[in-house]
Amino acid sequence: MILRINKPLFKFLKKVKFNKIKNLFFIISLLYFCAYFLKNFSQISFEINLEKYALNILIAFLFCILSILFNAYAWKYIVMWFGKVNIKNNLVSFYVLTNILKYVPGGFWHFVERFSHLKNISNRKLAFYSIIAEPFFMLSASFFLASIGIVFSPYYLFLITPLIFLNSKLIYLILKILKILKVKTAEKLNIPNPKFQLEQKIKLNSFFPTRAFLFEIAFVLSKFFSFLICFKTINSIDEKDILFLFVNFCLSWSIGLVVPAAPSGIGVFEACFLFLVGRDIPQNVIFVSLIYFRVIATSADLLLSFPFLIKKFLKPS
Numbered sequence: 328m329i330l331r332i333n334k335p336l337f338k339f340l341k342k343v344k345f346n347k348i349k350n351l352f353f354i355i356s357l358l359y360f361c362a363y364f365l366k367n368f369s370q371i372s373f374e375i376n377l378e379k380y381a382l383n384i385l386i387a388f389l390f391c392i393l394s395i396l397f398n399a400y401a402w403k404y405i406v407m408w409f410g411k412v413n414i415k416n417n418l419v420s421f422y423v424l425t426n427i428l429k430y431v432p433g434g435f436w437h438f439v440e441r442f443s444h445l446k447n448i449s450n451r452k453l454a455f456y457s458i459i460a461e462p463f464f465m466l467s468a469s470f471f472l473a474s475i476g477i478v479f480s481p482y483y484l485f486l487i488t489p490l491i492f493l494n495s496k497l498i499y500l501i502l503k504i505l506k507i508l509k510v511k512t513a514e515k516l517n518i519p520n521p522k523f524q525l526e527q528k529i530k531l532n533s534f535f536p537t538r539a540f541l542f543e544i545a546f547v548l549s550k551f552f553s554f555l556i557c558f559k560t561i562n563s564i565d566e567k568d569i570l571f572l573f574v575n576f577c578l579s580w581s582i583g584l585v586v587p588a589a590p591s592g593i594g595v596f597e598a599c600f601l602f603l604v605g606r607d608i609p610q611n612v613i614f615v616s617l618i619y620f621r622v623i624a625t626s627a628d629l630l631l632s633f634p635f636l637i638k639k640f641l642k643p644s
Contacts, residue, residue: 355598380560384623387556391627394549398465399423401542402441405464406457408536409529411449418444427632430593430625453529456502459509462584463501464536467493468543469584473577475570483574493540495531502529551576553623558616568608575603593621 399422407414421444428437438458445454467489476483492501551573558564558572583596597617604613 383556383560387553388623388627390549390553391624394546395423395426395627395631397542397546397549401464401539401546402461404536404539404542405461408532408539409453409457410532411453423631424634427628456529459505460502463505464539464543466581466584468540469547469577469581472544472547473574476574493536495534547577547580550580554616554620557619561616562612575600579603
């Protein structure tokens with residue numbers, strides 16, 4: 328019955344040019360970010376007392392390291408939820424090592440590496456759907472945390488909607504939609520049309536992926552703590568503003584996730600955050616904090632992925 332009801336939805340999604348929409352949104356985000364920078368150029372300064380705030384930067388960096396590890400464990404438990412129970416811990420290390428590939432233009436090269444690794448220990452369908460489902464898990468966690476914004480408006484309650492679909496009854500519908508949205512990735516991985524018979528290859532181990540979801544929650548919280556430290560290093564903040572920053576951080580991070588045209592959401596996350604925060608907090612402080620946070624987060628990815636980069640790109644001829 329569910330499939331029959333949603334056939335018109337699937338047909339509509341197939342007709343929509345999502346790649347063009349995402350590319351357009353990415354370009355608009357970059358233009359907004361640049362315009363924001365030029366408008367506040369005279370007030371922006373990246374000078375910082377390293378002797379005084381070196382510990383802050385280190386702690387922010389460590390939170391970014393933790394967030395990558397939390398995300399890696401979340402992916403491991405996603406794979407386990409999808410049916411691969413006997414799995415080695417090296418799946419976590421492999422995720423961490425290949426994390427840097429999300430910055431490569433195209434938005435799917437980290438998928439390619441992880442798919443190749445997973446299909447050797449499972450089946451192609453499980454490998455494919457476990458990698459394209461991960462962003463939905465992150466989106467569900469980010470929206471769930473952002474729903475705390477209900478203290479500002481009751482409309483934030485609707486942000487828990489993705490979480491409702493994160494169960495063994497409805498997840499197949501989400502996977503089918505993700506397959507359509509990730510058609511470019513499917514083509515690169517030579518994934519044939521499964522004709523919506525996912526149940527034959529993916530046998531979920533429980534009703535709700537509790538461990539995976541909790542690790543995604545920890546991932547988002549760690550990212551926010553890193554940003555908050557960057558912000559407090561630049562300027563003081565009232566405790567009442569922390570919740571406001573947190574809600575908008577989660578929303579902006581979520582939007583960055585669903586725009587793969589932006590490598591790791593670069594530009595999109597920052598532009599969305601600047602737009603959502605508006606003038607409630609000094610613009611120059613937000614801008615500088617975002618730049619420091621992005622540099623620290625990228626540095627954490629580079630550090631943990633360095634062994635993979637050496638092996639992949641610096642092989643002796």
